[in-house]
Amino acid sequence: MLHRYFVIALALLAVLVGVQLPNFITQYEQRLDAQYTEAMVYYKEYQRIADTYLNGDMQALIEMHEQSDNPVFKDEAVPIRELVRRVELYRFEQQQLNQGYLQKIWFVAWQANPELRDNTWRMYSFNVPLTRQAVFTGVIAALLVVLLFDGCVGGCKFAYRRWRRRHSTAPQH
Numbered sequence: 001m002l003h004r005y006f007v008i009a010l011a012l013l014a015v016l017v018g019v020q021l022p023n024f025i026t027q028y029e030q031r032l033d034a035q036y037t038e039a040m041v042y043y044k045e046y047q048r049i050a051d052t053y054l055n056g057d058m059q060a061l062i063e064m065h066e067q068s069d070n071p072v073f074k075d076e077a078v079p080i081r082e083l084v085r086r087v088e089l090y091r092f093e094q095q096q097l098n099q100g101y102l103q104k105i106w107f108v109a110w111q112a113n114p115e116l117r118d119n120t121w122r123m124y125s126f127n128v129p130l131t132r133q134a135v136f137t138g139v140i141a142a143l144l145v146v147l148l149f150d151g152c153v154g155g156c157k158f159a160y161r162r163w164r165r166r167h168s169t170a171p172q173h
Helices: 002-018 020-053 058-066 071-096 101-111 114-122 132-168
Strands: none
Touching (some): 002 020, 002 132
16 A cells, blocks of 8 residues: 555656656757857857958858957957857757757757756756646656556566575475
8 A cells, every 4th residue: 555655656756857847948948049149149240240351251250360460359269269159059959959849858868058958957947837748748757657666666576576486495404
């Protein structure tokens, strides 16, 4: 009887954790969008310069800064290169997050920008959204946890019975 209550509590915990996954992904997407929007404010200005003088070639703008005799312009190449890298990274991540739900989960779990994912987790706001994805994820999480738990318990019981049977029928010395 106590075992069943524990399984029910475990299933409820899995549901509560499971419904957080879509919420975490949403908060990650919002953080990514904010970072991208901020980076684009500065990127657009450099792109405008590249458009005016270098046929839109940002790499040529960076190289021009790197090859400059002026140390101020030379040093400016590093933050411009980093800005271009970040904008490209954010665009790539937004493309990955425009896929299906399971691909989003996989991407955020294994391929997302670790710094952005860690910041999202650090600033994460727990709530229980009742969206279709949240309910689906919660139910699937509960089923997986209960099946895994019952499978482990059943496997342990089976192994114990076999061990006990083997030792109880073994000749006594």
